[in-house]
Amino acid sequence: MSSVRGVPGSGSRPGPGSSGDPVIELSGVSRHYEGARAALDGVTLSVRAGESVAVLGPSGSGKSTLLNLVAGLDRPSAGTVTVAGVRVDRLGEAASARYRRGTIGMVFQFFNLLDDLTVADNVVLAGELAGVPRGEARRRAGDLLESLGIDRHARAHPGRLSGGERQRVAVARALMNRPTVLLADEPTGALDSASGEDVKELFRELHEDGQTVLIVTHDLALAEDCATRTVRMRDGRIEADSAAAPAVTA
Template sequence: MHAPNSRNKTPLIQISDVTKVYRTGGAEVRALDGVSMTIDRGEFVAIMGQSGSGKSTLMNILGCLDRPTDGKYTVAGTDVALLSSDELATLRRDTFGFVFQRYNLLATMTAVENVELPAVYAGTTKSERSRRAQELLVQLGMGERAAHRPSELSGGQQQRVSIARALMNGADVILADEPTGALDTQSGADVLEVLKRLNAQGHTVILITHDPAVAKHADRTIQISDGRIVSDSGAKTRASSSETGKPLAEGGFAIQTEVAEAMKMAFRSLRANIFRTALTLLGVVIGVAAVVVMLAIGDGSKANIVSS
């Protein structure tokens, strides 16, 4: 158990008077209009709103996928606006885990390889990330399906894999965007139980949904409409002893590891699309041969003219 400290008293997420304006030609759309809220460690919060309410824009800002037009956003006391692109990427990689409605799993990879993917970009060794990925899949009841590709899994199973992927780098915050939207009733209930269990283990869960039946599984509901928060049921009170926290990870990873993993993924993609790869290589060979032939003809013509 960690002793309480000043860091634990700092809100995990705090946004103040945040606006997001999109401009298309002469038109201006205010997707968010002066939004302010605080989320503490260990909360299970549902952000609820209909399509076009601004909830997805808010999720993108919370997950550091987008920046606000105006206002302030801090994560564990760190002003996101002051971070460089690399620092922002590190914060996003190590602090947030994303769960999407359509899973976003890579079809050419097995379940365990999909789960490992975030750790590849974090520079984790192959043995360590394989071990952790297997452990996460076992915890989520997917241990026996680790070697299966997404096409061989049901929707609920694919969502469990995406949740395992979100946890791969030890994320403090799980951002779940309509995680049950593409699932049947039972699979959706199972996924929500998984999220509740993760919250009980100390993860902060932010659930984006339009469905009141889904939102009721959270301990706190924030209603958003026309880019503004119209109601907030209030933060859940948690004992300070459960607020363990973890410092934001520092950026940087080994260049050699990055290059090796990039080459590995490139070759996997080439193997998965062998016909396209062969046609591309054939095109390259023909192109190079044509250039060589043209140069040879040019040199031959030049020599013939000079000698005549």
């Protein structure tokens, strides 16, 4: 596969500052739901531009809540969420939608493709919703599908593709608007082992091309293969972060 971000017209928009500057910053973030324990409890996390970070933890650990807060799909009960210089926790509904279209690319476990549209039209639609002219959106979509090795399926409907191919379409859609951050929620969770390996290779290449990636997963192999940093969560808190400096002993 050729470089995804290097495809003309489909490379990711650079984040604020130079490579390595913080692009995701959560400070003292908690999320409480009525009648339940805290889904997040005082989480502080910084992700730098170009990092590929995997958030690991059992069900109920808070990792999906963290992803939803970064995506602007939920709001914290306390604390601040800043992405690419935007205070996401302060955005209203309309502003959150604009933020997701312009700053965030999202890849889901079950693809969330529209089966009544062709592969190409699924990707083009993401651009059109963000205000990209139709001709430019079609050009970007064609470049992305070619780069991801699925251009031969452009006129097919998603239901005729394998799981791995559908996830590649979902990644093309997520990259359509040149996101600063790519978020992935269990991207191999619905795939067989062969398709899962294919998607792991794709995420490795995206990171090598400089894309900032935040993945939440149960899959330790995915984290080891695709991430340069792992964050472990339990009971709404970060219990380990591979970026943390080791303790100094006398």
